[in-house]
Amino acid sequence: MGLTESSHGEKRSMIVVQKYGGSSVATPERIKAVARRVVEKKREGHDLVVVVSARGDTTDELIDLAQQITQYPPEREMDLLMSTGEQISIALMAMALRELGQDVISLTGAQAGIITDEVHRKARIIDVQPQRIWQELTAGKIVVVAGFQGINDKGDITTLGRGGSDTTAVALAAALSAECEIYTDVDGIYTADPRVVTEARKLAEISHDEMLELASLGAQVMQLRSVEYGKLHGVQIHVRSSFNHNPGTIIREGSSMAEARIVRGVAFDRKVAKISVAEVPDRPGIAHCLFSALAGNKINVDMIIQGVNRDGINDISFIVARDELEGSLEICRRVAAEIGAREIYHDSNVAKVSIVGAGVANNYGVAARMFGALAQEAINIQMISTSETKISCIIEDRQVEKAVRSIHQAFELDN
Amino acid sequence: MGLTESSHGEKRSMIVVQKYGGSSVATPERIKAVARRVVEKKREGHDLVVVVSARGDTTDELIDLAQQITQYPPEREMDLLMSTGEQISIALMAMALRELGQDVISLTGAQAGIITDEVHRKARIIDVQPQRIWQELTAGKIVVVAGFQGINDKGDITTLGRGGSDTTAVALAAALSAECEIYTDVDGIYTADPRVVTEARKLAEISHDEMLELASLGAQVMQLRSVEYGKLHGVQIHVRSSFNHNPGTIIREGSSMAEARIVRGVAFDRKVAKISVAEVPDRPGIAHCLFSALAGNKINVDMIIQGVNRDGINDISFIVARDELEGSLEICRRVAAEIGAREIYHDSNVAKVSIVGAGVANNYGVAARMFGALAQEAINIQMISTSETKISCIIEDRQVEKAVRSIHQAFELDN
Numbered sequence: 001m002g003l004t005e006s007s008h009g010e011k012r013s014m015i016v017v018q019k020y021g022g023s024s025v026a027t028p029e030r031i032k033a034v035a036r037r038v039v040e041k042k043r044e045g046h047d048l049v050v051v052v053s054a055r056g057d058t059t060d061e062l063i064d065l066a067q068q069i070t071q072y073p074p075e076r077e078m079d080l081l082m083s084t085g086e087q088i089s090i091a092l093m094a095m096a097l098r099e100l101g102q103d104v105i106s107l108t109g110a111q112a113g114i115i116t117d118e119v120h121r122k123a124r125i126i127d128v129q130p131q132r133i134w135q136e137l138t139a140g141k142i143v144v145v146a147g148f149q150g151i152n153d154k155g156d157i158t159t160l161g162r163g164g165s166d167t168t169a170v171a172l173a174a175a176l177s178a179e180c181e182i183y184t185d186v187d188g189i190y191t192a193d194p195r196v197v198t199e200a201r202k203l204a205e206i207s208h209d210e211m212l213e214l215a216s217l218g219a220q221v222m223q224l225r226s227v228e229y230g231k232l233h234g235v236q237i238h239v240r241s242s243f244n245h246n247p248g249t250i251i252r253e254g255s256s257m258a259e260a261r262i263v264r265g266v267a268f269d270r271k272v273a274k275i276s277v278a279e280v281p282d283r284p285g286i287a288h289c290l291f292s293a294l295a296g297n298k299i300n301v302d303m304i305i306q307g308v309n310r311d312g313i314n315d316i317s318f319i320v321a322r323d324e325l326e327g328s329l330e331i332c333r334r335v336a337a338e339i340g341a342r343e344i345y346h347d348s349n350v351a352k353v354s355i356v357g358a359g360v361a362n363n364y365g366v367a368a369r370m371f372g373a374l375a376q377e378a379i380n381i382q383m384i385s386t387s388e389t390k391i392s393c394i395i396e397d398r399q400v401e402k403a404v405r406s407i408h409q410a411f412e413l414d415n
Numbered sequence: 416m417g418l419t420e421s422s423h424g425e426k427r428s429m430i431v432v433q434k435y436g437g438s439s440v441a442t443p444e445r446i447k448a449v450a451r452r453v454v455e456k457k458r459e460g461h462d463l464v465v466v467v468s469a470r471g472d473t474t475d476e477l478i479d480l481a482q483q484i485t486q487y488p489p490e491r492e493m494d495l496l497m498s499t500g501e502q503i504s505i506a507l508m509a510m511a512l513r514e515l516g517q518d519v520i521s522l523t524g525a526q527a528g529i530i531t532d533e534v535h536r537k538a539r540i541i542d543v544q545p546q547r548i549w550q551e552l553t554a555g556k557i558v559v560v561a562g563f564q565g566i567n568d569k570g571d572i573t574t575l576g577r578g579g580s581d582t583t584a585v586a587l588a589a590a591l592s593a594e595c596e597i598y599t600d601v602d603g604i605y606t607a608d609p610r611v612v613t614e615a616r617k618l619a620e621i622s623h624d625e626m627l628e629l630a631s632l633g634a635q636v637m638q639l640r641s642v643e644y645g646k647l648h649g650v651q652i653h654v655r656s657s658f659n660h661n662p663g664t665i666i667r668e669g670s671s672m673a674e675a676r677i678v679r680g681v682a683f684d685r686k687v688a689k690i691s692v693a694e695v696p697d698r699p700g701i702a703h704c705l706f707s708a709l710a711g712n713k714i715n716v717d718m719i720i721q722g723v724n725r726d727g728i729n730d731i732s733f734i735v736a737r738d739e740l741e742g743s744l745e746i747c748r749r750v751a752a753e754i755g756a757r758e759i760y761h762d763s764n765v766a767k768v769s770i771v772g773a774g775v776a777n778n779y780g781v782a783a784r785m786f787g788a789l790a791q792e793a794i795n796i797q798m799i800s801t802s803e804t805k806i807s808c809i810i811e812d813r814q815v816e817k818a819v820r821s822i823h824q825a826f827e828l829d830n
Contacts, residue, residue, distance in 0.1 A: 028480065031484060032484065066506070069443050069446060070514040073513075080509075080521055081506035081507065084499035084502045087496075087498075090495065091481075091496035094495075096485065098485065098489050099484060105491075106492055108572075132570070155547070156526075157523075
């Protein structure tokens with residue numbers, strides 16, 4: 001995969017899947033600008049599949065419309081409603097490309113063969129049937145595909161959740177053995193959020209695993225699921241800006257750059273809350289009882305820590321998304337009563353700060369250096385969690401920016 | 416067909432197809448009001464299929480968006496764009512019905528089995544495959560269907576042209592052997608436009624043929640094609656207001672009311688223009704040459720009149736839609752040069768005024784009474800055309816309202 005240059009400097013045509021996000025197609029002017037960019041790529045001799053999201057605020061406007069009708073819109077109907085956003089975008093993008101003299105066709109998710117499971121609003125792509133796309137590419141057309149949406153085996157429209165257009169693009173790239181370019185409103189993946197750390201540096205390359213950790217930790221340039229899909233199918237993803245021509249960050253396996261440094265970036269997430277279930281009896285099955293109840297309500301739990309056993313009594317602490325705190329507490333209270341736990345504490349004034357890098361787990365000094373950077377700024381660490389590629393700490397929310405800057409400097413990520 | 420009442424006064428459940436136009440679903444408030452109305456009907460024991468149009472100005476907004484991208488949007492892409500309007504409406508309507516505790520599902524044209532030919536923007540329904548609708552009705556659900564749209568055998572979305580939602584409703588009523596109710600922003604079909612003739616009276620019943628003439632003559636309450644479809648399949652159509660509960664006008668075959676009066680209504684159309692091709696040689700094939708050239712450019716021609724033959728020379732006059740005048744003249748000039756016609760005249764300060772009724776053709780006094788009414792107001796008749804169910808006159812545009820009032824009175828349509 002990838003554009004190959006022969007020894008004669010001759011370029012071989014290949015398929016490129018480009019994805020443009022909502023801000024890149026927000027206005028007719030922006031759509032025309034994107035169309036010009038697509039044509040540039042086409043002129044280099046590539047076959048083009050262009051995945052587009054809903055324009056700018058369309059999604060929010062549609063949600064607002066639904067809210068004016070009912071507080072609890074059925075999920076199937078929400079999907080039908082939301083999918084119109086991308087449908088408008090593909091029609092307009094196809095018109096803009098035709099206006100530039102291109103042969104072009106637009107396809108909805110269903111027409112493009114994006115087959116999903118039956119879960120509405122967060123559907124998973126279970127198959128891609130790209131026959132129609134092949135047919136149109138073979139006829140020499142640029143194919144514009146609606147991101148974020150698919151069809152289930154009932155023939156109903158589904159959507160893939162926020163950021164789902166990324167997954168559409170990566171899934172199509174996998175099915176077509178194509179390169180994937182994700183155009184967004186940022187320049188690429190940075191060592192830390194440039195709005196917090198002015199010295200943050202753009203990464204030229206990063207591995208899928210590192211990107212997964214960064215994405216899951218709050219550096220939400222791409223939808224998590226799209227990176228997982230890319231890892232599973234070995235898709236190389238170029239994340240770059242649609243507002244300039246700078247090279248962005250390439251996500252690919254075994255990137256040599258990825259090996260050169262132990263820590264690749266510092267991420268943080270302020271949208272978290274801590275829950276502690278205090279004095280849980282030390283019996284088998286207690287943790288299962290608690291966390292299966294949460295999972296059954298589709299609540300994602302992170303950084304589960306069970307305190308040291310004292311006299312057959314445990315404390316269990318964990319992290320949830322801040323906007324799921326209320327729902328989580330309700331479930332915890334119910335389970336606590338069943339299992340005989342004494343009390344439930346919670347704290348939403350916390351944030352998670354993490355370092356990410358392929359070598360984190362196998363390099364002893366790394367954790368110590370991170371904790372040292374926090375200590376130097378007198379930041380108290382409330383919880384710690386480590387994995388193969390990351391170390392995360394829960395700290396007080398108001399200290400998070402100071403923490404990120406201090407860690408970024410400690411690992412010399414700015415040079 | 417029709418709700419039947421047994422001898423015990425017991426009502427038997429049947430399927431009712433209701434269609435609500437754009438003004439009826441323009442705002443969340445209106446959508447909720449329509450939903451309440453649908454539920455009323457459901458509570459009478461009917462199975463409900465609800466066809467909805469795009470909300471209020473949505474269609475115009477989408478056209479405007481396309482115009483900002485290109486002056487000549489491809490028709491296939493326009494259909495994909497326009498169809499989002501109804502898709503938004505059905506999702507919102509389904510939400511409003513669910514909010515009222517109803518079991519409900521929304522279906523796009525494709526999902527509802529509306530199969531069309533491949534002509535974009537003015538597609539014709541060639542088949543209705545209502546399996547999914549049957550299935551959902553059997554499951555006890557209210558089925559909300561997107562009007563105006565279908566799918567062709569390539570799997571591409573098509574639209575049925577302005578007013579196409581009426582045709583969707585009538586086609587579904589035919590396929591489901593259902594009653595059809597068309598809810599609009601007028602109370603029904605009147606003997607004349609109530610804005611012009613204050614004494615105009617609402618008709619309780621009218622035949623399909625009479626309605627076809629009225630619709631084609633400018634009383635554009637319903638799309639012409641939907642009435643044709645209804646006539647062909649014997650669908651009874653109740654045209655009524657969504658803003659009140661007054662009975663409207665029922666369109667049905669052999670209505671006894673329809674026989675009672677010779678003239679049912681007076682219609683007019685100001686959006687016409689007259690073209691005369693002067694001194695056409697009197698040879699076979701000349702008329703064919705002229706009108707096939709116009710037809711080839713999709714221009715509808717009406718009221719063709721060929722003057723009396725003088726020394727092998729004819730004048731041919733006809734009527735076109737005013738907004739097609741320029742295009743028509745261009746074609747006429749080209750053909751005139753080919754066939755050796757001397758000159759082309761045109762006049763866009765004309766209007767068509769017509770009387771419609773099943774008995775018009777077989778009652779001699781009718782035409783005379785119409786001409787007498789015009790003469791009484793000193794209105795000059797420029798062209799006359801008659802058919803089985805109508806008599807039309809071309810007069811000066813500025814005299815049209817006076818003409819309509821005078822004819823309405825002459826036939827005593829107000830009582």
